[in-house]
Amino acid sequence: MKEKYEGIDGLKAYAIIGIVLMHVIANGEYRIEGFVFERLIPSFTNLVFLFMMVSGFGMCCGYCQKFKDKKISVGDFYTKRYRKIWPYFALLCALDFVMSPSRSALYEVFANLTLCQGLLPNANISVIGVSWTLAVIFVFYMLFPFFCFLLENKKRAWMAVICAVIYNFVCSTYFFDESHIADRVAVNFSARTNILYCAVYFIVGGLFFLYRNELAEFASKHKVIAGGILLIATVAYFAVGGNTLTMLFFCVAALVYTLGCNRGGGTGQSSCQVPWQYQLRDLPVPHGNLSCA
Template sequence: MNRFESLDCLRALAVIGIVICHILGNIDFGLPENFFFQTFLPFGADYVFLFMMLSAFSMCCAYYQKFKDRQVDLNTFYKRRYLRIWPFFALMVLIDVAFGFSKESLIEAFANLTLFFGFLPNPDIHVIGVGWFLGLIFAFYAIFPFFVFLIDNKIRAWIVLALSIAMTIFASSYFSRPELVVRAVGKWSFLYCMPMFVGGGLIYLYIDKIKKIPVLWALSIAVLATVLFFALDSYHFVAKMLLFASWLIFAIADSVRPAQWTLMRNKFFAFLSGVSMEVYLCHMMFFRAIEKTHVLDFVPSGILRFLVCLVLTLAGAIAFSVLVKKTIFRGIHR
């Protein structure tokens, strides 16, 4: 089984969490100062790490064994990676440059369109600022054959995970000294995020055992991990990796349940998961439009203003994404 339907729920909730985080980071709604609004919702910024783990796991489901068996045509493999990402991203880049034309924007647009800007030492690109994630993901795609070699077996994969965590620690400390970099190494660096990708690969290696885990056990572990994560107030990189791993394991366990419909497996999550990348890339365009038209000025309550802003942003991004995929890029995505 290479299709785990409950993963759609994780992708959908992750992109909603990221949109919420970006909205909260750009407008002060005067929301209540409690755990939900001050800690839980802003944590959505870290859902990009969940996407990394999901990407590694999904890629392994589709290609890991094929690469080991030498059944993959590299030309076809990389063409598919470009066709999945490039068209919509290129459209968003052109729109951004058109509204903020400058010499700098042209250079940054060129870097974006190569999809290799993730290999820059300091990819501080403002044209489609959220696009840094695609640069990172495409770097993972580029080295995926080597990634398969790194996690060739479970023992080697655990060793690579330990080494990658050590590299993350050194990258954010020793290699982030002011005399070495303009800004501290962070999530835009592939080496910094490598443990998330290896974590997704490791989960794939244990997929047969994970399928046998009772879903209630997996749910209990995921809930416990979530409660401990926020209760201990420890947002270390490794803690985030363990948290997201527990969510992914639960989603896998839920996917193999005999039930045809569960809370995580329904048409809405499947639909939103299918446009999650596009919504991630274009949601700021609709948020800025809402901000500039001052439509929120007519909403009195802070919580209500936040909800209206969220609904309008998501609705605009989803509608735009679906329209573009079904018209301009219909043949490509088919």
């Protein structure tokens, strides 16, 4: 029997709404003051890392055991990834190029259409520039068989988490600082758009998969504690600042609380899911199947 994590569909929906609000404020000429518009909504940009953690968890739910049992081939896996993402993304790239045609845009459209643009070093693609998240996630898809190897047991998974945390730190303090990259624009975007910087979120999502039953049982029995931890994580994010540690703390707390809600009804259905019309299931947002055998 498969257990569906529909509460995470709701979490994903709220994250989508937050990211949309952030882009509306960032790209509009709104002169509105106050905490909500100056700090809260702009901070929603980091919800992309929550997506990465959910993607790591969801991909493990949908495919990790299938790879181990050889129930899905590598060819079928990659074909499904391209079919899910490519048509809609290709349409957006074509529209962008038609509106602003140039030789550089043509090169960038080609890179986008391969879905391999995440492998470019220090890429700063302007055609559908916000798709840098998609580029990072698709590199994660490319590496997913290796990812399953890292999650073969809990000891190896914890070692991978430690290495990923170190990689995140050295990416932001050494490999992508101003002494190694002269272009200021590249400095701002390179670390964030690099798979090794973001790997910690995917791997922690996989770690959640390994401990999903224990975490769900704890959070379902102690919802007040889980909710309190999520509140503390939120306050810490704004009090300390939006660095990797505070964002990891928030993402972990949010996912633990949501897993607890999933156990709330005792039927595999989430007790804190949003209505289906708000779950935005049909948007081409990269994630795995949020159900586990």
